[in-house]
Amino acid sequence: MNTQPIIALDFSSKKEVFAFLTQFNEPLFVKVGMELYLQEGPSIIKEIKAMGHAIFLDLKLHDIPNTVKSAMRGLAKLGVDLINVHAAGGSRMMTAALEGLEEGTVAGQRRPALIAVTQLTSTTEEQMQQEQNIMTSLDASVINYAILAKNAGLDGVVCSVLEAHDIEKACGKAFLKVTPGIRLVGGEAHDQKRVATPNFAKEQGATQIVVGRAIVQAENPVVAYHTVEQLWGGNQ
Numbered sequence: 001m002n003t004q005p006i007i008a009l010d011f012s013s014k015k016e017v018f019a020f021l022t023q024f025n026e027p028l029f030v031k032v033g034m035e036l037y038l039q040e041g042p043s044i045i046k047e048i049k050a051m052g053h054a055i056f057l058d059l060k061l062h063d064i065p066n067t068v069k070s071a072m073r074g075l076a077k078l079g080v081d082l083i084n085v086h087a088a089g090g091s092r093m094m095t096a097a098l099e100g101l102e103e104g105t106v107a108g109q110r111r112p113a114l115i116a117v118t119q120l121t122s123t124t125e126e127q128m129q130q131e132q133n134i135m136t137s138l139d140a141s142v143i144n145y146a147i148l149a150k151n152a153g154l155d156g157v158v159c160s161v162l163e164a165h166d167i168e169k170a171c172g173k174a175f176l177k178v179t180p181g182i183r184l185v186g187g188e189a190h191d192q193k194r195v196a197t198p199n200f201a202k203e204q205g206a207t208q209i210v211v212g213r214a215i216v217q218a219e220n221p222v223v224a225y226h227t228v229e230q231l232w233g234g235n236q
């Protein structure tokens with residue numbers, strides 16, 4: 001799997017996306033999330049792919065197994081590199097997602113890697129306990145979801161940098177640990193709660209980092225991207 005920093009294209013229109021991407025002269029790894037996908041639909045994926053960029057399609061599917069399987073069968077045809085579900089949907093849902101992707105992947109193409117969101121990086125332990133009524137530590141909940149995802153045959157999880165090391169111990173080095181909530185030193189956390197720097201992500205064994213506002217809203221996004229890239233340095 002590509003280890004370039006994944007840039008979150010959290011924009012609401014194609015126009016903004018292309019204005020952003022044309023600043024770069026190199027192939028990137030970008031994330032299309034629900035804001036952009038729900039506005040622009042599948043054509044945005046085709047257009048970004050045609051520009052030569054790798055794509056993480058972040059739709060965080062979470063529904064009954066049959067619905068997720070059918071949705072994944074259709075999404076597989078887009079030929080993205082990475083896609084996700086919520087681990088809270090359960091192991092049967094995760095297995096169904098994998099089956100849908102396998103069925104829908106076009107012959108000769110590689111199946112998108114499938115990862116499961118554990119606890120969102122905007123969640124605190126207190127909030128998890130009070131609102132989700134999960135009475136373990138946040139770390140234990142994340143590890144539980146990671147093991148569930150691994151046993152369902154998934155390729156990895158989305159987690160914060162703070163849990164990456166324990167997931168590596170429980171699920172191995174090859175299991176993907178895709179970590180959002182990345183900030184440069186002194187950067188504003190915004191709505192994120194479990195944040196870390198790119199260099200700390202590397203130290204903790206994250207396999208990919210997802211960076212949105214620290215690059216997209218920087219005065220010079222290209223400079224910010226290269227700063228992040230240098231601090232991160234990849235992990236494989």
Ligand SMILES: O=C(O)c1cc(=O)[nH]c(=O)n1[C@@H]1O[C@H](COP(=O)(O)O)[C@@H](O)[C@H]1O
Nearest residue numbers: 008058119120121158180181210211212213
């Ligand atoms: O699945 C994700 O990508 C995701 C999971 C998670 O737990 N936390 C999280 O922030 N994300 C996504 O990662 C990006 C982080 O954006 P910034 O906080 O601006 O860097 C957003 O597009 C989120 O949707």
